[in-house]
Amino acid sequence: MDAEAAKYLAAGIATLGMAGAAIGVANIFVSYLTGALRNPSAADAQFPRLIFGFAVTEALGIFSLLIALLLLFAV
Numbered sequence: 623m624d625a626e627a628a629k630y631l632a633a634g635i636a637t638l639g640m641a642g643a644a645i646g647v648a649n650i651f652v653s654y655l656t657g658a659l660r661n662p663s664a665a666d667a668q669f670p671r672l673i674f675g676f677a678v679t680e681a682l683g684i685f686s687l688l689i690a691l692l693l694l695f696a697v
Contacts, residue, residue: 639682646679646682
């Protein structure tokens with residue numbers, strides 16, 4: 623296997639973090655909606671935690687995309 627093929631393979635593996643981020647975001651929203659339906663009065667207090675969890679999870683997905691792009695174009 624030459625270096626070019628290894629670079630593409632490593633970038634493809636690095637993008638798997640984006641799939642994990644998508645699953646994580648889905649779990650965050652499912653948990654929030656489940657809790658909000660069980661206790662609607664507490665939903666407003668939990669909304670800032672929902673947004674923070676969403677932002678951190680999306681940041682990890684964007685970080686994995688950045689790593690993939692660095693592997694493709696900077697190495």
